[in-house]
Every structure is written in structure tokens, then in C-alpha cells.
Amino acid sequence: MSLDSKIPAGEMDKKWTDYKGHVKLVNPSNKRKLEVIVVGTGLAGASAAASLGELGYKVKAFCFQDSPRRAHSIAAQGGINAAKNYQNDGDSVFRLFYDTVKGGDYRAREANVHRLAEVSNNIIDQCVAQGVPFAREYGGLLSNRSFGGTQVQRTFYAAGQTGQQLLLGAYSALERQVALGNVIMYNRHEMLDIVKIDGKARGIIARDLVNGTLERHFGHAVLLCTGGYGNVFYLSTNAMGSNVTAAWKAHKQGAWFGNPCFTQIHPTCIPVSGDHQSKLTLMSESLRNDGRIWVPKKKEDNRKGVDIPEEERDYYLERRYPAFGNLVPRDVASRAAKERCDEGYGVGTTKMAVYLDFADAIIRYGKIEAGKQGLENVSEADIIKMGKGVVEEKYGNLFEMYEKITGENPYEMPMRIYPAVHYTMGGLWVDYELKTTVDGLYALGEANFSDHGANRLGASALMQGLADGYFVIPYTLGNYLADDISTAAIPTSHPAFEEMEKAVSDRINQLMNIKGKQTVESFHKRLGKIMWDKCGMARNANNLQEAIVEIQALKKEFWSDVKIPGDVNEMNPELDKAGRVADFIELGELMCKDALNRNESCGGHFREESQTEEGEAKRDDENYSFVSAWEYKGESDWQLNKEPLTFDIVKPTQRSYK
């Protein structure tokens, strides 16, 4: 099989329009006969299920949470990009397209990114029409703010809860379709495998998590909108339940995996406080607009941050990158923090943290405030007080969250931050129509690989999830289903369903019967440590080779010594987790393999062997300008297929932020 990305011919800015103009359509009476399965109800899944329901398809949607509203899109803080150019500051579809391809370090597919930029404006219109309460100016029009990697203000936001508001918008559209009978919603259900008939995806096996029953569900097509796999690192900003299982099952059934090693490590997260840590919390990128990042100039300096005088502080981002300073892109900021900590300049009890300091911003804003109010001879204490007020207005909810978690007051002492796993750019390989290498099986949102290359820009994940669900899949899916209108619903008594249900059931019983000594959680932690140490922010061939061996050993140990309490036919969160961790272990091996194969540095993927003299990432366009699409061949056995990347519009250059 060869990879065909099915990118339409023609000029870049006409491709999507031409595609829509010529795509096959399904008439309304046929839509009623076609069934579509949507797995996952985050931004991509909820928007897809709602939009397809509105079109008249019979949709079944699944989520493992107790309600579709809890999908982890809900936690996105900062905002959503769109090329509206409401600020008259020179934005356009082309600029958003250009910034996204460049920000992705030239490892994304141009045509997909251009389409994303084109539909970005429709997303904002749609969300406002649904009643999403975006931030507004006093004139009643929408407000925008800046985000990393761009020079325009194109980010729409709802305080620090943009993901929540967008998801609740999509959720309400979804629930409306449930009420109308167009969508059947299955809460607390987990997809455990794909059913294929004659090479096409024709349904899923799902497990009702409340009573453990396995269910068969038919669909003319199956859409995976199941998010990213950052939890392979154990500690990440993902929700506890976020997992790779649906995507991994699809992969093992023939869906190739694109760029699995491309992981985004976000620079500003609350650091790990101890072995008990279960997850990491993000502090929005917007904080870097006003906060200054530093470490002491002296190694092992144990004084409190506030007691270290100005001249003994190293504002290392400002020192290394004078042009961008604290606003360098995420990958650069993360590596710089790691470098300082590895050299022994880290702060806090664990020494694995750097300071994010608002003292200067507080004084700056305080002085501006005093000026606004026409006050003279203001005492320093009053300036600080006014400055704190301004900072609170801008970042209050984040400061509060920081204080809840750490017990420290960030208005009085600098925040401690450290990078953490946040997003995975890699995912199932899809063509222009979002179809995987399995016919009838689609991947949307973070679950696919297509739009962010090797590094995602801030405020682009929400944009992509909603673009795929609201504005792309309703067209591309029709092009597939138009040829399927005479296929009657296949009864789930078909042998393919029976066999797959048996395979799923056997695997569950196998897990339950291991009856070993070690908990699921302990295996997950060990996997996370291998991945973080050897396939994390900096990678090299030796470490990756070691990691592969260690993961294979861990897999063996897991399948012979894991201990799962309880029974199959009841609510059993440990069993659910065991299945997910088993899949993470296999994925971890593939990520290391992919990272080992890609002997260049690009975006979030930093190979120590490929860096400039100053320690910056060095891309190798001659040898690695391709998408790695891994084909599953058997246990620990994959074949690498390459989709060459060509850049007709945005010519690759070395990114520099100095």
C-alpha cells in the first residue's frame, strides 16, 4: 500500500473551495439510512457528532466520562485563533497559514494547514451564534489578545476558560441533536476495538464501564476523536483518563501512526512536588507576556527568590534570545529551562524549577495606574498595591490556582515553574479527507497528526478540533458515504463482530487472570519515567535504544505480574486503566523508535546529535522532510513509510529567535 494524501490539485488558496465544489453528495433521504459512529466528545467529537446529526445522519457518540461535557478540551485555557483581522493589524488567512506552518517547524502538510486557516473564521461565527460568551470590548465587539509565535492579535478568548466555553457550546449542539433523536449518546462507554468487514471499518466493540458488558455497534463509518496520548509520560497536563487506546486499536488494525514522537512540552507548568504527584497543571502561556523567567547566577543558591538581589539573577531567556526574550516559542523556552536545571541552577526543594517573576510587572503596572489616576508622590507600597490589582485583573484565576496547589502567594514571591508534557502533534496518519489508512475510519482533532507539524502554536488546538468537526468532516465524510448508500446496516450478529467481541473479551480475561503483585499505577509510573528520561525534552540514540529495551522488558513484566482487583462485570476503574496502560507501553516503544529514526531536531523533537554550536535545534530538511507513517506488522515490529513533504508556499528556513 502506498500513501496517498489526496491533496486536491490547483492553487493553494483554491484547493478547499474546489474540493467542496466537486465532492460527492448524499441526498437527505439517503443520509437517514447511513449510520456514523463518533468516539470521543471533545471539541472534535462533539462538533462532528452535532454537525452530522444536523445533516441527518444517524449518529452514535461514545465517551468514557460520565458526560460528554467533561472531555479534556474543557481544560484549555488561553484561546482560539482565527484570521478575522478584527484588530486591523494585518492578519489574513495567509498569515495564519504561514505562522502555523513555520511554527510547526516545517513538518506539517501545507494544504491541510491552509484549509484550517480558511475555516478558522467560520468557527468564531458558529460559536458566537451558539451563545459562547467570548470576551468583549466596551463597544460590544469581540476582544482579541496576543499569543506566542505571532505578531498579530488573533486569539479569541473567554477569560482563562476558553476551552470550557467552546466545549460547552459544542456539547449543547450535541445534546440538541440527542433531544431530536439524531444522535444516541453513550456515556461511560469505552471503545475497545474496531470491527472491519471486507477491509472497511464497520463498527466498534465498546464496553459499558458501569457493568462491564461488551456491546457491538455498527456504523457505515467510524470517526475517532479521542485526543492525544501525552499520558504515556504518566505525568502530563492531560486529564487522568486521557488515553491512546482507541487510536492504538485502530493502529493495530491497519491505521498507520504519523510522527508518534512529536510531543509538545509546555514551558510553564507547576513543578512536581513529590512521588505522590498524579498530574501536572498548566499555567497559561499568556503569563509570559508579563512574567520574567530567571534562575540564580550561583549554583545551589538556597536563598529565597525574593532575597536574591537583582545583580545575582540570570534572566536566561532575555540573555540568550534578546529579540524574543521571555516570549520565545514553547519548545525553545522548555529546553532552556531544562538546560539551567541540569546545570545545577534550579530552584525550590527539588531544584527542578525556575522562577517566573511578576515583581517588575507589578511595579510597572502600578506606576501606569498612578499616572492614569493623576497621583503624584505615590509611595512604593501604594504603587505595588495598585500594580497587584492590575495583575489580578489579568491573571487572577491563574494566580489563585497556583496558590491552591502550592500554598505560595505568587503576588509576594515568584512562581516556580517547570516544563511538562502537554500535547501530542503526532497521531493517526490521515489524508486530506481526514481518513486513516483504513477505509471508512477517520481521525479528527488531536487524535490525527496533520496540522501542527513538529510544534503546535498556542491557541491552535481548539481551532483544529472545531475545524475538523464542524467544517471539514461534514464534507469529506459525504464523499465516502456517497458510494455506500446501497449498503444496508450490517447486523451485529455478523461473524466479524462476533470474533472481535471474543478477542476483546479474551484480552480482558487475560488481564484479570494475571493476578500478579504489582499495581497498574506502578507500571504506568515506571513507563512514564523511562519516556521522560529518555524520550522527553532531549533525546539521543543511546538513550532511545536503551529505552526500547527497557520498555520491552516492562511489557513482559506487566503481562506477567500486574494485579487488577475486582471483577469484569462491574464498575472497575483499575481494569479500565490496565487496558490503557498496556496500550501506552506499546505506544511508548513506537515513540522511541520514531525518535531514534528521526536523526534531526525539529520543533518539540530535540536530538542532541543535531544541534547548532549554540545548542539550538538543527533541522535536516534534506533527509527528514517527510511524515513518518508507521505501519504495524506484529509485536514490536513496524514498517516505516514516508510521506514526502513539499513546501510550495512557505519556504523552510532556520527558525531564529535571537
Added chain:
Amino acid sequence: MEHYNMNLTLKVWKQKNSTAKGNFETYQVKDISSEMSFLEMFDVLNEQLITDGKDPIAFDHDCREGICGACSMYIDGRAHGPWSKNTTCQLHMRAFKDGDTIVVEPWRAAAFPVIKDLMVDRDAFDRIIQAGGYISVNTGNAVDANSLPIDKKDADTSFDAASCIGCGACVAACKNSSAMLFVSAKVSQLALLPQGEPEREARVLNMVAQMDKEGFGNCTNTYACEAECPKGISVTNIARMNREFLKAGLSTEQ
């Protein structure tokens, strides 16, 4: 922040499934760090229970950063525990001291049946949203987002109501198990926006009807819901919903 370790006694509600009779079980946990979150303390306890061959405690949780609304523990007589404007997942152990006994129960409400231990079924909330918690606009129907200016004050008030996370603490905190705060937050969000205008009356009537059908109790204005709401949703939303409901009732009777 100075941290310390503590030993605690936990009295936790255990219930095998929705039909089984539940009871409190007592557990001891040792060397709990004040830096842990409350749920991380439960993780420690569960690891210990699994290792000892006992049944771990089932509870809902997902994002662990106070926004998904999954976590739902009733701790020492308060929904989400002792800190105000806080979810269970963001409660940290420095709220407790060495030797404390902590009682943990699920949300108690007829409309929220227990699934297992501390996990309850909140599907009733989804059904209330299905009854009208939306604006009927199909994908692709929208006009330009800036074609409809909205007073910033209204937009901000709408946002405040929209920040509800649907956790159900308001119901758990209410002696009548009323869902008025949850329902009124959604009604308010949409009533404050011009986009919500065409369906305004039908929305409030249908959502209230569904709320009653689900078996939630009446509101007797004790404001326990607002006091325990992790997002600080205001009871003024209930007043607004009551006005909307009355107005809608009057106009549909004509």
C-alpha cells in the same frame, strides 16, 4: 511553604452498586504529605488497598484542575470539602492536620443514584440540557461574529453564569436536593444574550419541566448552593430564572 506529614483516619462510603446497601468503612492512611491533593491521598489509599488484596474506592475524577466537573466528594459535611470556591481535586492536604478523622460520602440526591462508592449518576443534568440548554443554530448558519454587538456587562454576566462546571455540588449541598442553581446558570447565560432571544420562553419552561421530572427538589432560598459552588455561581441567577419562568408562563397562557 512548610510541609508536614500526617496520619489520618478516613470514613468512606462503600457501596457495591446502585442496588446494594452501602455503609461506611474506616481506613487508616499514614505519612500523607501536606503537599498532596485530596485525590492523591485517595490514590495512596487505593494503592495500599490493592496491594493488600482489598477493594479500592471508586470515585469520579478526570482533569484534576477544577474544570471538568467530574470529581464529587462530600467531605466532612460539605460538598467538595472545607475550602470555599474549590473542587475536590483542588483541595490539598494542608487543609488537614495530623490525627484528623475525615468523613467522605457521595453526593446524596434521589436524582443522582449511586453507581459505586463515591460515584453517582448525573445523567439528569444532560437531560435537562437536552430539554433546552442550547441555541438552535445548525453548523454553517451563523452570521459574522461581530455583526451583533453585545453589551460588555451582559457578556460578562453571561460568562459568569456559563462558567458552571456541572458538578452537582449545588444539588448535594441543598437540603431539598434542588437543581435550581445549575438550571438557572444555563437559562441566565442564554437569556442574557440576544442570540438566545427566539427560544427564550420555551427554553425556561422546558428546562424547568425536565428538572421537576428528574426528581430534584424545590428551592427554599437557603443559598447553600451558592456557598458550596466551586465556581461561585451566584443565586441571582435563580432570581433571574424565576422572572423568566413567570414571564414565559404568562405569555404562553394568552
